[in-house]
Amino acid sequence: VVEEYSEVARHYRIKETVGSGGFAKVKRAVHLPTGEIVAIKIMDKAALGSDLPRVKTEIEAMKNLHHHHICRLYQVIETSRKIFMILEYCSGGELFDYIVQRDRLSEGESRTFFRQIVSAVAYMHNLGYAHRDLKPENLLIDDEQNLKLIDFGLCAKPKGGMSDHLYTCCGSPAYAAPELIAGKSYMGSEADLWSMGVLLYALLNGFLPFDDDNIGMLYRKIKAGKYDTPDWLSPDSLILLKQLLQVDPKRRITVDKLLNHSWITNDIGVPVEWHSKHQMSVLDEDVVTEMSVHRKVSRETMKAELEKWNYDYLTAAYFLLLKKKTSGRPVRLQILYFYYQSLYGPP
Numbered sequence: 001v002v003e004e005y006s007e008v009a010r011h012y013r014i015k016e017t018v019g020s021g022g023f024a025k026v027k028r029a030v031h032l033p034t035g036e037i038v039a040i041k042i043m044d045k046a047a048l049g050s051d052l053p054r055v056k057t058e059i060e061a062m063k064n065l066h067h068h069h070i071c072r073l074y075q076v077i078e079t080s081r082k083i084f085m086i087l088e089y090c091s092g093g094e095l096f097d098y099i100v101q102r103d104r105l106s107e108g109e110s111r112t113f114f115r116q117i118v119s120a121v122a123y124m125h126n127l128g129y130a131h132r133d134l135k136p137e138n139l140l141i142d143d144e145q146n147l148k149l150i151d152f153g154l155c156a157k158p159k160g161g162m163s164d165h166l167y168t169c170c171g172s173p174a175y176a177a178p179e180l181i182a183g184k185s186y187m188g189s190e191a192d193l194w195s196m197g198v199l200l201y202a203l204l205n206g207f208l209p210f211d212d213d214n215i216g217m218l219y220r221k222i223k224a225g226k227y228d229t230p231d232w233l234s235p236d237s238l239i240l241l242k243q244l245l246q247v248d249p250k251r252r253i254t255v256d257k258l259l260n261h262s263w264i265t266n267d268i269g270v271p272v273e274w275h276s277k278h279q280m281s282v283l284d285e286d287v288v289t290e291m292s293v294h295r296k297v298s299r300e301t302m303k304a305e306l307e308k309w310n311y312d313y314l315t316a317a318y319f320l321l322l323k324k325k326t327s328g329r330p331v332r333l334q335i336l337y338f339y340y341q342s343l344y345g346p347p
C-alpha cells in the first residue's frame with residue numbers, strides 16, 4: 001500500500017475522509033511544501049471499470065476550467081492501481097446540507113448563491129462546456145461562503161460547439177430536463193438551464209419542484225412541467241422560475257439573458273460578472289520567484305517548466321502559493337527542515 005501512496009505521501013499528509021461516493025472517496029490533506037489544506041479524490045482504477053472514461057473527462061475538463069466558482073484542480077497523480085486528483089478544499093461542505101439545515105433560504109441569500117452559480121455556468125457555456133449534472137450536492141461552500149462547482153464527470157464539450165446536440169441521457173433524474181428524459185437529442189446548455197431552475201426552486205423552497213418515489217411518475221411530472229408555488233415566493237421569483245422551468249427548451253431562458261435579469265440584479269444593481277479572475281497566461285512574479293529560489297533554478301527555467309501545465313507537483317505548488325498570496329498569507333515554501341518536521345512530526 002505504501003507504494004500506492006508513495007508519490008502522494010511525499011508531498012501530502014493525508015487526513016480524514018470527507019466524502020465517499022460510488023467509485024471514489026475524498027480525503028482532506030495538507031500540502032506539505034505550502035501547508036495549504038487540499039482535498040484528494042482517490043479512485044481505484046479496477047473498481048472504476050467502464051467509468052474510467054468519466055474520470056478522464058473530468059480531469060481534461062478541469063484542466064481548462066479556471067474560475068473562482070469552479071473547484072480548482074491542482075495536481076493529478078496516477079499509479080498502477082489508483083488515480084489521485086488533488087483539488088481545492090471547501091470547509092463548508094455541500095450546498096445540499098446547507099439548505100437542509102436551514103429548511104429553506106431567504107430570497108436574498110438564494111440570490112447571492114444563485115448569482116455565483118450563474119457566473120460559473122456562464123463561464124462554462126462560453127468556453128463550450130455543459131455541466132449536465134447541476135444539483136446542490138455538486139456545489140460546495142468554501143471558508144468565505146463562496147460556492148464552488150464540482151463533479152465534471154458528466155460534462156460535455158460537443159465537438160461542433162454548444163449548438164451541437166447531445167444524446168447520452170445522464171445526471172440526476174429530479175434535475176433532468178424534459179427533453180433529456182424524453183430521450184430526444186438535446187442541447188447541454190439548455191438542459192443546464194433547466195437544472196438551474198430546479199436548483200433555484202430548491203434554494204427558495206427547501207424541497208424539489210418535481211419529486212416522486214416512482215421514477216415513471218417523476219418523469220410524467222417533469223414533462224408536464226407543473227410545480228407548486230408556495231405563498232412565500234415573490235412575484236419576481238415566480239417569473240424567473242417560469243423562464244427557467246420551461247418544458248420547451250427553445251423557449252427556455254439562456255444563461256446570457258440571466259446575467260442581467262431583474263431578479264438577479266434586484267437589490268444588487270450590477271449584472272453577474274462571469275469572466276474568470278484567474279489569468280492563466282500570465283505567471284505571478286512573486287510565486288515564480290519563490291519557486292525558482294526554492295528549487296535553485298533560474299526564473300526562465302522555472303517559468304518554462306510551469307508553462308507546461310503538467311498538473312504535477314510544480315503546478316500544485318504554483319496554484320497553492322498563488323492561493324496563499326490572494327488570501328494574504330506569505331508566499332513561502334516550507335524550507336526542508338520544517339517540511340520534514342511536518343512530514344515526520346516534531347523531533
Ligand SMILES: Cn1cc(Br)cc1C(=O)Nc1[nH]nc2c1CN(C(=O)N[C@H](CN1CCCC1)c1ccccc1)C21CC1
Nearest residue numbers: 018019020021024025026039087088089090091093137150
Ligand atoms: C462534506 N464536507 C464537509 C466538510 Br467540513 C468538507 C466537506 C467536503 O466535502 N469538502 C470538499 N472539499 N473539496 C471537495 C470536497 C468534496 N469533493 C468532492 O468531489 N465531493 C464529491 C461529492 N459528490 C456529490 C454527489 C456525489 C458525490 C464526491 C465525489 C466522489 C466521491 C466522494 C465525494 C471535493 C473534491 C472536490
